[in-house]
Amino acid sequence: MNKKTALITGGASGIGKITAYKLAEKGYQLVINFRNSESEARTLATHLNKVYGINVITIQGDVADKDDCIRIINQSLxxxxxxxxxxxNAGPYIHERKKLTEYSLEEWNYLISGNLSAVFYLTKLIIPSMRNRKWGxxxxxxxxxxxTAPGWIHRSAFAAAKTGLAxxxxxxxxEEAENGITANMVCPGDIVSEWKEKNISDSIHSSGEAAPVGRPGTGEDIARVVSFLIEDNSGFIxxxxxxxTGGMDVLNKVNRVKID
Structure with a gap:
């Protein structure tokens, strides 16, 4: 029986990296896509191959670029x-807080392309073969x-793209249910950078800011959900x-506006 292969965009660091570990534990062959983090991607691939004995390749490419998406798929195959x-997993994001009118045309188009159009580019290329295998x-x-298509102050482009992606x-x-292909969206809560590559066990006794469940969210919290959704027996979902989110009302927290 052939091993299954997973492509993780933005897989060299953060939530993508810890998701790669979860899938490696399951025996998946992996394609780790990265934009700039070549060293991190290659180090991760070498480590996963050594520890889990799986075939892992790395492919550079910016998913906001249509031609790069085509190349990523072709190189993978x-x-x-x-x-x-x-x-x-890749999702361009601008941390600077600015209103819609302050975004440049280039910034707007890049965020929409990387967070929404990229999924069209990639799925258009891989769904036909998934249909042939009746699984994906x-x-x-x-x-x-x-x-719910909520507003997100100072994040207009990102919010619009992700709402469209939902x-x-x-x-x-x-469209693809009859072909054995599932599609689901996972929505991380307020998982700050320092916790994106950590495990749940790391957060149990943390003294940092906690969600209502009593601990910070970690990359493993997200990776465990992803790992469950791709199982054979998860086809009904x-x-x-x-x-x-750990019970946190994330948008209510970030949308609070300080009035001078």
């Missing part, structure tokens, strides 16, 4: 016979309450938007 799982898993990433994810799920 030149090594592996299939791409069975797509985890679209597509995972996208959102944010808390994305399915609808696209559900549409893919409906599709078109779902799953918040993993």
């Amino acid at each position: 030149s090594v592996f016979s299939t791409i069975d799982v797509l985890i679209h 898993r597509i995972i996208t990433m959102g944010f808390d309450r994305v399915e 609808s696209l994810t559900r549409t893919i799920a409906m 599709t078109g779902s938007i799953i918040p993993v």
Whole structure:
């Protein structure tokens, strides 16, 4: 029986990296996509190959670029016979707080392309072969309450792209259900950078800011959900938007505006 292969965009660091570990534990062959983190990607690939004995390749590419998406898929399929799982973890984000009118046209287009159009580019290329095998898993990433199309102050482009992606994810799920392909969105809560590559055990006795459940969220919290959704027996779960927030009302926290 051939091993399944998963493509993780933005897989060299953060939540993508810890998700790679979870899938490696399951025996998946992996394609680790990165944009700038070549050293981190290669180190990760070498380590996963050594520890888990799986075949791992790294491919540079900016998912906001259509041609790069095509190249990523072509290079993946030149090594592996299939791409069975797509985890679209990469998501351009601008940390600077600014209103819609302050975004440049280039910034707006880049955020929309990287967070929304990229999923169209990639799934258009891999769904036909998934249909042939009558099996496939597509995972996208959102944010808390994305399915309600909420406003997110100072994050207009990112919020618009992810809201559109929520609808696209559900549409893919409906269109491809008959082909054994599922599509689901996982929505991380307020997981800060220092916790994105940590395990749940690291957070149990943390004295840092905690969610209502009593501890910070970690990358493992997200990776465990992704790992569950791609299992064979998870085929009944599709078109779902799953918040993993520890009970925190994330948008209510970030949308508070200080009035001078």
